[in-house]
Each structure stands twice: as C-alpha cells, then as structure tokens.
Amino acid sequence: MITWQILIDGFAVSSLYALGATGFTLIFGVSGVLNLSHGALMVAAAIAAWVAGSDFGANAYLCAAFGILVGFVASLLTYFVVVRSMQLSKRIREDEKEIFILTATLLWGIMISELIAYFYTNNAKTVLPIVEGVVTLAGVRTPTNEIFTAVTCWLVIGLLWLLVNRTRAGKAVLAASMNPRGVTLLGIELGSIYLAVWTIYGLLVGIAGVLLGMFLGVSSYSVGPLTASAFSIVVLGGLGSVSGSLIAAYVVGYLETMTAYLVSPAYRTIPALLLLVIVMYVRPRGLLGRR
C-alpha cells in the first residue's frame, strides 16, 4: 500500500519537477544564463491563474490559459528587460556579464515576489483544478488532477523533444546548446536562437506554474524554494543537459517522497541536498553534464 502510494505520488511530483527544470536547463545550455527568477515566474503564472478565477470568475480552462499567458509574457519581459539589455550592454565588461545577469535575474525575481505579496498577500493560493474528483489506482485514492498533472507534464516534454529533434529551428537550438560559436559560423543569428529558447521557456514556465498551483498551491514564499529545487535538479543532472535534468528530477522527486513517507515530511528536502553535495564531490559535472 505505502509502496504504491510512494510510487504514484512520487511520479506526479517528479514529473512536475522535470517540466520545471527542463526550461531552466535549456536556457543555461543555450545561452549560459542561470535564470534565478525562475521560481518567481512560475509563481506569477499560478497567481495570475488564481486571480482570473477568483476576481473575474473565469472557468478552470480560462484560468489556466491566462496563467500560461502571464508566465509567457513575464518570461519574455525577463529576457528583453533584464537579460538581453545586459548581454548587449557596452558598459559591462564581457567577462563580468555572466555574474551581472545572474544577480539581475535574482533581483528581478525578488521584485516579482514582493509585488505579488503586496497585491495578493503572501498567503498561499491554489488554481482551480481542470479535473476534479479522485480515482483509486492500485488501492491508492489519487486525485484525478494529480494524474492530469503527470500526463500533461509528459505530453509537454514529449512535444519539446519532437520540436528539438524533428524541426529545423529545434535542431538549431540543440546545436547552439552544444556549440554556440559553431552555430554562428553556419550563419544562424544567436540572438534569434536566444529568443526562440526564451519563447519555449516562457511556455514551459507558464504550464509548470499553473500545474503546480493546481496540484500543491503556491505563495510568494514559494519563489526561493522553487528556484532552489530547479537549480539543484539541473546541477545534479548536469548543467545544460535536458535528459540529465529529467533523470535528476525523478531522483530528487522520489527521494523527497520516500523521505516524507518513510521518515518524516519535515525532513523532505534534506536527503536530496545531501545527494547533491555527494555528486558535487564525486562527479562535479553532474550525472550527464558535458562541461
């Protein structure tokens, strides 16, 4: 019974982690940007979906669509206002740009989270679920929405895989993540690749945020932990490696779920963080990292 419970719950949580971390690692792989406003963008999407339902009376589908739209717009805003402006700046030295962008995204995330707390308080909010009710899976009463969450995550990840491996634009993105200079030699503008990646990222972040809001709920306090969990999953999997992140998401998700069930929910995140430290010692580039 408890084994099934862990398997089912762990799968849903891990799928959500996988979706959240995919976009994060893609951006790092392609443009070398560690986007520390990641958690804030997810929370913004979820809160927007909540606002659409509670203040404007929208139904669950409209709420989700509005949340994804806000996550998408906020991500592009992050790119143009925070990241791109620094990448193009002539006043910041080239070798310092990485750290400038890192700090700027962190501050941007804090600004978003404070704005949310100011307008909508720091109490948690939940998004209207698209499917309600429960089903019994292997004797475990599971909310239908939890299954919906896992299925949607995998659909989106599958679509992303198709996009990257089967389309020309996707292949260019993949190539850029392997060797940015090589791509420019082929006559592809890096700027347009960046924009493409941020567009994909925006959609992923919006979907992940809304699903998280439906599944567990979010508040402005979630911003830090969400960024931290995406960061540790991506580092564990190997910075920039999408498949590494997917594996790492499941390792972290199941480790957390097992700890919560078998030890105590209070120690949920500790073993995963210990594992991260061990991996850093033994294999600093992460599970499937290339650099």
Place this chain on the structure above:
Amino acid sequence: MKFPSLAIGAALLALNSIAQAQTKEPIRIGVIAEAQAVAGSSIPQAAQLAADEINAAGSIDGRKVEIISYDNHSSSAESVRAFQRAVNQDHAHAVIASYISEVVLALEPWAARLKTVMITPGASSDVITQNIAKDYEHNKYTFHGYPTSTSLAQMVCDAAKDLLVNDLKMKTAVIMSEDAAWTTPLDAGYESCLPQIGLKVLDHIRFSPDTTDFTPIFNKIEGLKPDVMLTGISHVGTQPTVQWKSQQVPIPMFGISAQATNSTFWKETNGATEGVLYNAVSAPDVAITPKTQLFANAFEKRFGNFPSYSGYTAYDDVYILVDAIRRAGSTDSDKLVDALEKTNWVGTIGRVQFLGKDTPNPHAVKVGKGTISGLMLQWQGGKQVNLWPRDVANGKEKFPSFVKVSSADR
C-alpha cells in the same frame, strides 16, 4: 477701570486655551503588523478605523488619536527595528503588535527596555504572559489582547464536547499542528483536555510550516482511523485545506485554522474550505456584543472584505488604550499599565479584562462566560456559519459528501 481689565483677561485666557488646543499633543499609537499576510493585514486597517471613529466623535480631551503603522514583513528582526523607530523616532505612546507569537516574544524585551506599553491583538503563545509572571516589574508593559493557546485549546475542547462527542458520538482524534511557538502550549492543552471530554488522542503530528505537500501527513492520519483531526494551523491554511478536499480525506477538520477566520479564505481555497470547522472569538454575522456587527460592517464597507480575527482585537485594542489613557489622565507608561490592568471594556469580542499580576498569566485576557467565550464556526456555501455556543448559533453542522462523520461509517 475694572471692566476692561476683566475683558482683556478673558480674551487672554481664551487665546491661551485656543493655543493649548492647537498644541495639544496627539495620542500616537504605533501599529506593527504583517501587512502582506491575510491574518495580519486587518490589524493596521482596523486600528485606523477605530482611531478615525474616536477622532470623529470629538477625540479625547482635545487630543487626536494618530496611528503610525509599520509593515514588518512577518519578520521578528524588522519588527524590533520598527518598535525602536516607533518609540525613539516617532514617539509612539503605545504599540499594537503582530499576530505571530515569535514576533511578539522578540518585541517583549524591547517593550521592557523602552518602557513602552505593547499589546498584541493576535499572538497566542502562553510564554508571552509567563514572562510577565517571571519578572513583573520588568515585563509589565506587555499586554496580551487575545486568548492564550491554553485558553484556545480549552475553547476548542468545550465546543468539541458538544458538537463532536455529544452530537456525532465521536471517540478518537489525531492532533495535527504546525511547528511554531503558539502550538506548543496549544498541543499540550489539547492533549490534556481531549481525553477529559471523551476523545482519545491516537497520535500527535507536528509538521513544518514550510510543508507544501500534505499527502504523506493525511495518509498517515487516515491510517490511524480517527473520527476527527484536531488542527492547530495559522501560518499554513490554504494548502492543507485544498489538498484535504482534492484528496477527499474522509476525516473532518476541527480546531484552529487562523486563515479560515478571514472572509477571503473561501476565494483563496476556491471553496475547498467547505465543511472546515474553526475556532474564533468573533465573526461578522454573530452578535457577540452590540459592537461586533457594527464594526465588521464598517470594516467591510471601507476595505472591501470582512476583517480577519486579529482585526476585531486590534480595533478593540485602540479603544482599550485610549480608554486607559483617559482614565490615567496621562500617557506615562507606568500610569498606563496601572490603568490597563483595571480595564473593563466591552469590545467586539466580548468583555475585555486582563488577568492580575498574581496569576500564572498576568495581562492575558480573561476567557469564559461573561468575558470572552469563543465560537466554533464552519464554512458552508461560502459563508462563515456559527455552530457554537448554541445560544448564538445560526446553523447546524454540514459536511461535504467525502467526509465521514461517525464511527459507524468506517
């Protein structure tokens, strides 16, 4: 020439009194609260409402009441800085502070050091008043305007006896509370009073306030097969409530759920709070005193939602402070403490009186019949319905279909 000199004298006196009225110092009350939290955001709003009412009614001996509010971002460190600023820079005569016990415990030594009266409208840890018992002369400047956790546990048990044991024939309970300063005495209170009313405590689960996924906790509780979950939650609220509904946990939630006292909780949980039972000392639709509904409606008219639990007490606290200043004839802190100890004020939550200095909890509000008796409410169809005590009840228990409410069902 008697007459002109008299006239000149009268004119001078009149001028003098006008000048006095103009220079009469306002009564300044600092309000330190969690402006970004649902429970705390009502505190400065309610205090301002009370001050505006007092000023509109002609102020107090010609002195206006001025509210200076500070947002502490739910942080003890920021609260201490705000307290220092309120006293040293803004010259507040008294301070109303916070709904979080950890914050109030951090401010208590500062109220002592800066000899400034502080009253909390919403924290509940018993340690706040136990500190006063330990060193009265030093800590006497702190007042506890909300029932202590031990009193709250007793109120919940009293309601549970009528509603759960007598009505629904329940026999077993699991305590589920967040790990925080206020729940330590609350849980101890639950553990001692639940067996006395006939509810056996099967287990006691404390969880971190950072918890986001409550599935393992509900899973464990369900495995123990209790008739009811006794809650002690304030920092969390939305997430356990929504997950309780989405996972269709068949055990009713009963106890303290501070966020559920706010009228916006229905919206925050998308209605998942249907059927949740929670303790409060006030509610918008319950005429606890003639002032309760007047205040709740005035608050709703001005701010667009009904106040959280600490809004009622913050409103009362402004009146209580002003009343004490009037009786003391001074804003001197020591005189104010003496006057506050003699408080006998009918506010929105009942008759407010403070326990004396020879009790184990000096300066805690008295609870029980005739003072503050507490309520047990339930969310039903978007409304906060009062079920207990029966003489002020306006509804009956009603549970969502996934909740099983008698031992016979399992």
